[in-house]
Amino acid sequence: MRVAIAGAGKVGRAIARELLSNYHQVLLIDRDPDKGREGVVAGAEVLLGDTCEIAVLDEADLPACQVLIAATGDDKVNLVVSLLAKTEYGVPRVVARVNHPKNEWMFDEAWGVDVAVSTPRMLSALVEEAVTVGDLVRLFTFRQGDANLVEMTLPASAGVVGSRVGDVTWPVDTALVAIIRDSRVIAPSPDDSLEAGDELLFVASDEQESALEDLLGD
Structure with a gap:
């Protein structure tokens, strides 16, 4: 799979290394000469340029990418590159980083975003997950299908x-x-039993979260 990453900062570089370790092709794009230099991440292609400019995205050959990740530290840039990737180049999957929670409402299909990743919200959810028993915690929202990953x-x-x-x-x-x-991940089968203390992960629609909580709660 070929993945383009807009933003070669710490987040973009970390994502690139993870994808490369899983044998994907990665293109990093950044307008900062220090971040957008050859060899900034071993094994990744690098393109120096502004991801909000059509000429740069043309050079990146986005139609050949299956995924674009907007990972800059600027929400405006992430929205613009997401919209261009989806509407102008037809990238099948667009993932965008949300830097400021107040902007999260904009990261949806109207701006070409399939999946929005809000770091503050995820950290908050992980704190809740670590200290709560018997309460449903939303970890992640999938923009397609209005479904959530809940725990x-x-x-x-x-x-x-x-x-x-x-x-x-x-x-x-x-x-x-x-x-x-007990530190094991079990892919559930119909014969697996449910035990007290199990951490259960579900994909569920918004409308069914309360019913799921009622079923599993005290």
Whole structure:
């Protein structure tokens, strides 16, 4: 897979290294000569230029990319490059970094964003996840389909404790995707049991979160 990353700062470079370690092709784009220099990330292509300029995006050959990641520290830049990537070049998947929570509402399909990643919101969610048991915590929002990645640590008093996954009537538009137990990640099968203290990860629609919390709560 070929991935273009707008912004070769610390975040962009870290993403590039991770993608390269998984054998993807990576193009880093930055207008700062120090960040947009050859060899800034070993194995990545580098393009020096402003990602808000059509000529630069033409040179980047975005139609050949399956994913664009807008990872600059400027929300305005991330929105503009997301919109151009989606509307002008038809990039199938656009992921954008949200730097300031007050701007999060703009990062949607209207601006070409498929997935918005808000660092402040994710850090807040991870803090909640670490200290709460029996409460549903939203970790991530998928822009396509209005679905969320949510987590709950199953309390001992939950009615489903001891039940088989296949015997539980889950809310519609809800999928149990992983059980984390004793540092193990379990891909749930119908025969797996639910135990107190399990960390359950779901993909669920907005409308079903309250029903899921009622099912799993005290």
